[in-house]
Amino acid sequence: MTAALAFQNLTLGYDRHPAVHHLSGEIGEGSLLAVVGPNGAGKSTLLKGIVGVLRPLGGKISRNGLNANDIAYLPQIAEIDRSFPISVYDLVAMGLWKRAGLLGGIGGAHRGKISQAIEAVGLRGFESRAIGTLSGGQMQRALFARLLLQDARIILLDEPFASLDSKTVSDLLELVHRWHGEKRTVVAVLHDFEMVKRHFPEALLLAREPVAWGKTAETLSPENLLKARRMSEAFDDRAGICEDAA
Amino acid sequence: MYGLFIAPFAEFDFMRRALAGVVILSLSAAPIGIFLMLRRMSLAGDVMAHAILPGAALGFLLAGLDLFAMTAGGIAAGITVAVLAGLVARFTELKEDAALAAFYLVSLALGVTLISLKGSNVDLFRVLFGSVLALDNPTIYVIASFTTFSLLALALIWRPLVLECVDPGFLRSVSGSGTAVHLLFLTLVVLNLVAAFHALGTLLAVGMMMLPAAAARFWTQDVTRMAAISVVMGMVSGIGGLLVSFHFNLPTGPAVILAAGVFYAFSVLLGPVGGLRKRLSPGRHLEA
Numbered sequence: 182m183t184a185a186l187a188f189q190n191l192t193l194g195y196d197r198h199p200a201v202h203h204l205s206g207e208i209g210e211g212s213l214l215a216v217v218g219p220n221g222a223g224k225s226t227l228l229k230g231i232v233g234v235l236r237p238l239g240g241k242i243s244r245n246g247l248n249a250n251d252i253a254y255l256p257q258i259a260e261i262d263r264s265f266p267i268s269v270y271d272l273v274a275m276g277l278w279k280r281a282g283l284l285g286g287i288g289g290a291h292r293g294k295i296s297q298a299i300e301a302v303g304l305r306g307f308e309s310r311a312i313g314t315l316s317g318g319q320m321q322r323a324l325f326a327r328l329l330l331q332d333a334r335i336i337l338l339d340e341p342f343a344s345l346d347s348k349t350v351s352d353l354l355e356l357v358h359r360w361h362g363e364k365r366t367v368v369a370v371l372h373d374f375e376m377v378k379r380h381f382p383e384a385l386l387l388a389r390e391p392v393a394w395g396k397t398a399e400t401l402s403p404e405n406l407l408k409a410r411r412m413s414e415a416f417d418d419r420a421g422i423c424e425d426a427a
Numbered sequence: 428m429y430g431l432f433i434a435p436f437a438e439f440d441f442m443r444r445a446l447a448g449v450v451i452l453s454l455s456a457a458p459i460g461i462f463l464m465l466r467r468m469s470l471a472g473d474v475m476a477h478a479i480l481p482g483a484a485l486g487f488l489l490a491g492l493d494l495f496a497m498t499a500g501g502i503a504a505g506i507t508v509a510v511l512a513g514l515v516a517r518f519t520e521l522k523e524d525a526a527l528a529a530f531y532l533v534s535l536a537l538g539v540t541l542i543s544l545k546g547s548n549v550d551l552f553r554v555l556f557g558s559v560l561a562l563d564n565p566t567i568y569v570i571a572s573f574t575t576f577s578l579l580a581l582a583l584i585w586r587p588l589v590l591e592c593v594d595p596g597f598l599r600s601v602s603g604s605g606t607a608v609h610l611l612f613l614t615l616v617v618l619n620l621v622a623a624f625h626a627l628g629t630l631l632a633v634g635m636m637m638l639p640a641a642a643a644r645f646w647t648q649d650v651t652r653m654a655a656i657s658v659v660m661g662m663v664s665g666i667g668g669l670l671v672s673f674h675f676n677l678p679t680g681p682a683v684i685l686a687a688g689v690f691y692a693f694s695v696l697l698g699p700v701g702g703l704r705k706r707l708s709p710g711r712h713l714e715a
Contacts, residue, residue: 234596234599249601249602250601252600254596254597254600256594256596256597260594260596261596262465262592262593262594265589265592265593265650266465266644266648266649266650267589267649267650268649272593275597278586278590278602283583283584283586284586311649327597
């Protein structure tokens with residue numbers, strides 16, 4: 182199995198405080214990985230590091246020759262300005278950035294793809310609605326349609342199912358499985374352990390430092406979860422300089 | 428009809444030039460105003476308009492009422508303040524609105540002081556409120572070239588600009604152009620404010636930008652259509668303002684901005700997207 186992503190002693194953080202501390206390991210190509218852990222454990226930070234928005238404080242991420250356009254990233258919904266006057270169709274069409282870029286035209290074939298993506302997430306008929314009129318679940322469906330269009334080898338999802346109803350969750354999970362079937366690498370930050378156990382073969386338990394990483398059932402053992410909770414409670418505002426940094 | 432709408436422009440050179448000035452100005456200022464508004468930077472636009480004053484005043488001190496000196500000074504000062512306000516907000520504890528308010532006050536005071544060093548009250552009045560009716564051909568060329576540049580640049584950065592507003596995280600993940608786009612956009616704001624400054628003065632320049640934009644917000648949910656509507660509103664208020672000022676002998680700059688204000692008030696009251704009428708009598712609810 183070749184690695185889609187590899188971390189070597191990776192430390193990510195803000196203002197020199199590590200949020201992800203000394204992470205090493207590989208994410209195999211085509212794997213379906215859940216990243217779990219308490220709040221503040223560095224899960225979102227890890228995704229930001231992978232997509233390249235955040236530079237590592239130490240260590241390295243190798244992306245196996247893939248560039249930013251081969252990685253699709255769904256941030257937490259709070260980062261989107263829902264009041265902006267733009268239609269669902271145009272929002273989804275942004276997924277074509279890799280092919281259309283700054284000035285490229287959006288032709289007939291592209292339009293077909295956009296319509297297919299909107300159809301696939303069950304939003305047909307919503308094309309010309311402004312995004313401000315969508316419910317939380319519909320918005321998330323639209324963002325998944327955009328992900329479909331991005332057609333990326335690696336897909337990163339930051340809490341994609343937070344506060345969605347069960348129908349929406351199962352529809353969107355179906356897309357995740359479809360990506361997995363297409364041998365794409367999917368990494369999702371999740372909080373619902375039941376869902377992780379049922380749908381994600383691999384899991385990474387993070388509490389700033391990696392607690393466990395491997396098969397989901399073993400990773401999410403009670404001992405590991407307890408350990409994760411203890412580790413996340415230790416935060417020191419006057420922390421000294423990490424001696425392992427070199 | 429002819430006497431009311433056409434004759435003032437047909438018979439007077441200065442009215443024709445003023446007409447060209449406001450129409451050209453609206454073409455790019457209004458769409459840029461849309462993005463300022465959507466990025467919640469309406470006040471930042473106002474501050475930059477004031478920031479132009481000390482620069483233009485410095486040009487005035489050195490070269491008198493010289494087009495090139497005042498334009499260059501205005502652009503330099505506008506860009507400096509845009510960058511400084513951004514830096515203060517980013518690297519100190521002061522929030523951006525407070526930083527902007529500080530710059531706004533200092534710029535205005537400094538500009539007025541500089542002008543008064545050498546100029547008369549007439550000059551001061553002119554830089555504060557503009558002189559649409561005194562636009563000469565070179566000034567119109569400056570306005571037209573800034574507008575042309577702005578429209579081309581806007582076409583180039585339209586997609587990333589929209590993306591940066593809606594979903595900056597997504598833009599960052601697919602392209603590194605975010606910062607460059609933001610800086611180019613700020614430059615366009617300054618260029619258009621300097622162009623508007625020649626016609627409307629430092630206090631009213633931002634009016635051609637923000638009023639049509641704020642009014643257009645009430646008519647559509649689509650940013651492209653919104654930009655188009657704001658351009659039309661800007662042009663019509665420009666023409667309307669010129670005519671009203673001509674027939675009733677009112678100061679021209681304020682008349683233009685008041686006309687835009689009428690559009691704004693009308694839109695707030697009657698606009699179908701979030702206007703007051705819709706809120707007060709929404710009609711009976713639908714089936715689905």
